[in-house]
Amino acid sequence: MRATAIGAALLLEALLGDPTRHHPLAGFGCVAEQLERLLWCDGRLSGALHVAAPVAGTAGVAVFPSAANFLLVQTPRQDVAERLRERGIAVRPAADFAGLTSEHVRITARSPRENETFVRALVEVLARA
Numbered sequence: 001m002r003a004t005a006i007g008a009a010l011l012l013e014a015l016l017g018d019p020t021r022h023h024p025l026a027g028f029g030c031v032a033e034q035l036e037r038l039l040w041c042d043g044r045l046s047g048a049l050h051v052a053a054p055v056a057g058t059a060g061v062a063v064f065p066s067a068a069n070f071l072l073v074q075t076p077r078q079d080v081a082e083r084l085r086e087r088g089i090a091v092r093p094a095a096d097f098a099g100l101t102s103e104h105v106r107i108t109a110r111s112p113r114e115n116e117t118f119v120r121a122l123v124e125v126l127a128r129a
Helices: 002-016 024-039 044-056 080-086 112-127
Strands: 062-064 070-074 104-108
Touching (some): 080 104
Antiparallel strands (some): 062 070, 070 104
């Protein structure tokens, strides 16, 4: 049994081990690179799309579709804007927009570093009860 597993591993390495033959890791890297080239560009709208994904992945947060460099976000807390401001991050409370509540904030896409800082701060704020 052990010899069969070793033989299979050697065979798979011989068939797939060369990145030019689409080794699974190299293939993933190539796909990721092409996806990044397709989706990323130096612009605010593109930045909004890139910040939307990690924000949408945060538990209890809803991100609404946008065609601008702003994102409307609904959080499970009413004090998110205030807590983010305490961390030096400005967001626009959206409670005065028709149909929205104090759980809604509008964020602006910024540089990749600023977007990452925002996402980290949002996760930390939401983690604290």
